[in-house]
C-alpha cells in the first residue's frame with residue numbers, strides 16, 4: 001500500500017540497534033551514499049543518520065532544585081554567582097535563564113558592553129563541577145520561616161538540575177550583513193559597516209532539522225544528544241514556523257522549525273554547554289544538540305542526503321532592516337558558498353565567518369553515531385510530530 | 399628570512415632620536431609599520447613587522463633596546479586558550495591578517511601568532527573568551543585600514 005519501495009519502522013531499526021547490526025552514518029557521510037547509490041539503495045542500506053549542531057542558542061536555561069533548608073525556606077529571590085534565577089515557582093525551585101546577566105553587570109553603559117558572565121556561564125560552571133555561590137532571600141511564612149540562606153554548592157549537591165530549552169536548533173537562519181555606516185554589535189556577532197563582513201549560523205548539511213525538513217521523524221519523545229548527555233525533544237520550540245518559503249527539495253529558505261528540548265544536566269559536559277558573551281549584545285549559552293534520524297524510506301534517505309550547496313540562506317541587513325523589522329532578504333546564498341569564506345554581494349567579495357562550530361557539530365554527529373552503534377542509545381519514537389506543511393514531492397528528474 | 403612582529407615603546411626621553419632607519423641601514427632588515435601612535439611628550443608606540451635573517455633581527459632589536467626602546471613580542475602578548483576555543487570561526491571574519499583562519503573541510507580554526515598584529519579584534523569578538531583580550535591600538539580608530547601594510 002505504501003508509496004515507497006523501502007519501508008522500515010522505528011521499532012525494526014531499534015531491534016537492529018540492539019543486535020548491534022544497524023547501519024549508522026553521519027549526515028555528512030550520507031551525502032556521498034545517496035549521491036553514489038541513489039535514494040532507494042541508500043534507504044535499504046542505512047538505518048540511521050546522525051546530525052549535530054553547536055552554537056549560541058539563546059532560549060535556554062535550567063530548572064534547579066537546591067533542596068530544602070533547615071529551617072525551611074520558601075525562596076522568593078535566588079542568585080547564583082550573582083546572576084538572578086527566576087524563583088516564582090516553588091519553595092526551592094528556580095529557573096536560571098541563559099541570557100540573564102550578573103546583577104551588577106554594567107550592560108551597555110560603556111558601549112559596547114562585554115557581558116562576561118551570565119546564566120549560561122552558571123550552567124557551564126555547574127556542569128564543569130565547579131562550586132557556585134547560591135544566595136536566596138524570602139519574606140518568611142509560618143511553614144517556611146527562614147528568610148535568607150547562602151551556600152557554596154556544586155551540581156552534585158542539587159537534588160535536581162534539568163536543562164530545559166524552550167527554543168533550540170533553528171532549522172535554518174540568516175546570513176547577517178551591515179549596510180549602515182557604523183560598526184554594529186549584534187547577536188550575529190560584530191558586523192563592520194558597508195557590508196565588510198557577513199556572519200552566518202547553523203551547521204548546514206549537518207543541522208538536525210535541515211535533514212528532516214518536514215519533521216516526519218522528529219517530535220515529542222525523540223531521544224537526542226543534548227549538551228554531551230542524553231535529552232529529549234519535548235515539542236516544537238517557540239516561534240516554530242513550518243510555513244516559510246521552501247526550495248524544490250523541500251528545504252526551508254530561512255529560519256523555520258525549532259525544537260524545545262530537555263535533559264538531565266547531571267549527565268552533560270562543559271565541552272558541549274558553554275557560556276557565551278557577545279560584545280554589545282548580551283550573554284547566552286552555546287548548546288550542542290544531535291538528533292538521530294531513522295531512515296524509514298527513500299524519501300528520508302533523500303532528505304538526509306542534502307548537501308551545503310542545496311541549502312539556501314537569506315542575506316539580511318542588520319544595520320537597518322532587521323532592527324526596524326522592515327524589508328525582506330537582500331538575496332540568497334548557499335552554505336556551500338558561505339563556507340568558502342567569501343560570498344559575492346553587490347558585485348564585490350565579502351568575507352564570511354560562521355557563528356556555530358561545524359567541527360563541534362561533526363564531533364556531535366560522530367559521537368551520537370558511536371552511541372547508537374554500541375547499542376546503548378535507542379531511538380525514541382515521536383509520540384506526536386511537530387506542526388508541518390505538506391510536501392508536494394521531489395521534482396520528477398534526479 | 400624570517401619575519402617577526404614587535405611592539406616598540408619609546409619613552410619621551412628618547413622619542414625624537416632617529417633610530418628605526420638604522421634597522422635597514424645597519425642590519426639589513428625590511429620593516430613594515432603596521433600601526434603607530436605618538437602621544438606628544440609622553441610616549442610613542444610603533445608596531446613593526448621585521449623581516450630579515452634571524453640573527454640580524456636579534457641584533458637589530460638589541461641595538462634598539464640598548465638605546466632605551468622597550469620591546470614587546472606580540473607572540474608573548476596574544477594567546478589562545480585552547481580549551482576555551484570551540485572552533486566556531488567567528489573571529490576569522492574580523493582578523494585583519496588571517497592570523498586566525500579556518501581549515502576546511504572540518505572547519506577547524508588555527509591561530510598563527512606570527513601573523514598576529516595584536517589589533518584586539520578577536521578578543522572583542524570571541525564569545526568564549528578564548529583569545530587574550532588586549533588592545534594595543536583601537537581597532538576601529540579613524541583611518542585604520544584592514545590591510546597589514548602601511
Ligand code: SF4
Nearest residue numbers: 483484486487489524
Ligand atoms: S571566536 Fe573564539 S572560540 Fe570561535 S574560533 Fe575564534 S577563538 Fe575559537
Ligand code: SF4
Nearest residue numbers: 493514515517518520
Ligand atoms: S589580535 Fe588581531 S591580528 Fe591578532 S589574531 Fe586577533 S584579530 Fe587577528
